[in-house]
Amino acid sequence: METISTIRSHGGVQGVYCHASSSTGTDMTFSVFVPPHAVGAVLPVVWYLSGLTCTHANVTDKGEYRRTCAELGLIFVAPDTSPRGDSVPDDPAGAYDLGLGAGFYVDATHAPWASHYRMWRYVMDELPGLIARAFPADMKRQGITGHSMGGHGALTAGLRYPERFRSVSAFAPIAAPSQVPWGEKALGAYLGADRAAWRGHDAVALIEDGARVPALLVDVGDADPFLDSQLRPELLQDACAAAAIDLTLRIQPGYDHSYHFVSTFMADHLRWHAERLQ
Amino acid sequence: METISTIRSHGGVQGVYCHASSSTGTDMTFSVFVPPHAVGAVLPVVWYLSGLTCTHANVTDKGEYRRTCAELGLIFVAPDTSPRGDSVPDDPAGAYDLGLGAGFYVDATHAPWASHYRMWRYVMDELPGLIARAFPADMKRQGITGHSMGGHGALTAGLRYPERFRSVSAFAPIAAPSQVPWGEKALGAYLGADRAAWRGHDAVALIEDGARVPALLVDVGDADPFLDSQLRPELLQDACAAAAIDLTLRIQPGYDHSYHFVSTFMADHLRWHAERLQ
Numbered sequence: 096m097e098t099i100s101t102i103r104s105h106g107g108v109q110g111v112y113c114h115a116s117s118s119t120g121t122d123m124t125f126s127v128f129v130p131p132h133a134v135g136a137v138l139p140v141v142w143y144l145s146g147l148t149c150t151h152a153n154v155t156d157k158g159e160y161r162r163t164c165a166e167l168g169l170i171f172v173a174p175d176t177s178p179r180g181d182s183v184p185d186d187p188a189g190a191y192d193l194g195l196g197a198g199f200y201v202d203a204t205h206a207p208w209a210s211h212y213r214m215w216r217y218v219m220d221e222l223p224g225l226i227a228r229a230f231p232a233d234m235k236r237q238g239i240t241g242h243s244m245g246g247h248g249a250l251t252a253g254l255r256y257p258e259r260f261r262s263v264s265a266f267a268p269i270a271a272p273s274q275v276p277w278g279e280k281a282l283g284a285y286l287g288a289d290r291a292a293w294r295g296h297d298a299v300a301l302i303e304d305g306a307r308v309p310a311l312l313v314d315v316g317d318a319d320p321f322l323d324s325q326l327r328p329e330l331l332q333d334a335c336a337a338a339a340i341d342l343t344l345r346i347q348p349g350y351d352h353s354y355h356f357v358s359t360f361m362a363d364h365l366r367w368h369a370e371r372l373q
Numbered sequence: 374m375e376t377i378s379t380i381r382s383h384g385g386v387q388g389v390y391c392h393a394s395s396s397t398g399t400d401m402t403f404s405v406f407v408p409p410h411a412v413g414a415v416l417p418v419v420w421y422l423s424g425l426t427c428t429h430a431n432v433t434d435k436g437e438y439r440r441t442c443a444e445l446g447l448i449f450v451a452p453d454t455s456p457r458g459d460s461v462p463d464d465p466a467g468a469y470d471l472g473l474g475a476g477f478y479v480d481a482t483h484a485p486w487a488s489h490y491r492m493w494r495y496v497m498d499e500l501p502g503l504i505a506r507a508f509p510a511d512m513k514r515q516g517i518t519g520h521s522m523g524g525h526g527a528l529t530a531g532l533r534y535p536e537r538f539r540s541v542s543a544f545a546p547i548a549a550p551s552q553v554p555w556g557e558k559a560l561g562a563y564l565g566a567d568r569a570a571w572r573g574h575d576a577v578a579l580i581e582d583g584a585r586v587p588a589l590l591v592d593v594g595d596a597d598p599f600l601d602s603q604l605r606p607e608l609l610q611d612a613c614a615a616a617a618i619d620l621t622l623r624i625q626p627g628y629d630h631s632y633h634f635v636s637t638f639m640a641d642h643l644r645w646h647a648e649r650l651q
Contacts, residue, residue: 103634104634358383
């Protein structure tokens with residue numbers, strides 16, 4: 096692991112790191128904020144999965160998480176959203192919603208994606224191992240959140256690994272990717288036309304198929320231009336109601352899909368995670 | 374005034390605006406955050422002047438001021454740092470510390486700068502008039518702060534207009550530009566070789582020449598690479614001591630010159646302003 100930068104921030108250290116990933120076959124960059132802490136202490140970890148077009152840098156620059164993480168003693172990890180590099184295929188049309196910046200937190204099984212687009216194993220297996228080795232992280236206390244495509248990733252991760260992730264939340268998640276254009280395009284490309292293979296990467300389908308978590312916090316802005324076409328929180332609400340999952344769904348008046356929305360409610364989410372991790 | 378964008382953020386509205394400036398003879402872009410407030414209320418205003426290479430966007434993206442401004446009911450205004458446009462001269466060598474992004478908050482008197490580089494009158498006269506007309510601002514309650522070159526601008530503004538600015542603070546300011554390379558280069562170019570003309574744009578010189586404010590808050594990081602060569606807070610400390618100005622100078626261990634430093638201490642500064650403006 097190579098340290099790209101470390102900067103004192105809010106009493107802790109904001110770092111950016113790079114390593115050669117065996118999952119993706121590429122170098123991968125990620126950021127970690129370690130709050131101030133006592134020597135020898137280990138701290139709970141909140142994972143933040145980013146949305147379409149983002150790298151680790153968007154939330155690191157604009158997420159406004161450090162002050163609250165410092166208050167609550169949370170490590171904050173932000174991975175990239177896809178493999179990158181000259182050898183990595185991208186959408187031939189250059190679309191923002193497939194290929195680079197659009198890994199959708201799955202392990203692709205279909206060409207040309209399968210050789211590098213293995214974001215699920217990267218975020219679920221490889222990077223956690225690195226975090227556990229290189230940072231003062233208590234891996235028995237992990238929570239996960241994310242924005243948009245990353246909200247999708249956080250919900251599916253939380254539903255598939257409820258014992259690992261003791262807290263799960265999302266900002267404007269793609270709640271039912273199998274039923275919306277972004278998800279149909281990406282899951283169809285990465286996983287193939289058989290929709291049965293998509294159900295393990297669709298929060299609503301996972302719940303329908305029996306996955307359970309104790310509670311979810313989800314915020315969505317009512318001025319989000321993707322609300323009705325891509326996010327569909329009502330489908331998550333229906334699935335949680337049918338499954339008796341305690342969903343707190345907050346429709347935030349006037350908020351859009353930007354980091355202004357994310358940063359406004361970041362402190363609420365971090366507190367929600369800290370309550371469950373401490 | 375043209376609205377470039379308005380976005381709901383932290384309960385208020387973050388806007389970016391553009392207008393044709395008579396001071397600079399160019400279009401000028403600035404950002405304003407208006408916190409949540411009662412209908413008809415007028416709110417105190419904190420000006421934030423940015424540093425070398427910045428536009429309004431750096432602090433708007435990375436300053437992490439909105440949450441605290443929303444708590445305290447402060448309007449936050451961030452102007453640009455120079456005129457911009459095809460007609461505006463830049464440093465022929467393309468240096469970052471002269472010309473575009475480096476207006477130094479003076480009215481240039483020497484060619485080729487004098488035709489557009491009139492940032493002092495822009496920030497001190499023209500833009501306040503626009504803010505007073507277009508936003509729910511109580512112009513009897515203004516404070517000013519800034520970072521680096523903008524800290525220099527905030528200190529000189531506060532010292533020259535103590536009745537206007539009831540609170541003055543700075544992040545890593547160029548405290549004595551006449552005595553450091555950044556300032557000597559810029560003031561020499563914009564104002565000419567006669568150093569007597571520089572004294573009205575040098576916080577230490579202004580204090581030596583009799584300018585007074587009740588109190589100043591200044592933060593500087595001890596890992597700031599410009600601390601000893603360009604910022605020289607000890608010169609401000611000496612001048613304030615000789616003038617019985619109540620300077621709170623905090624040397625922050627481990628912090629550099631970045632927006633990680635600014636955002637870490639932003640809430641402290643905003644509280645310090647709010648105490649004096651409310």
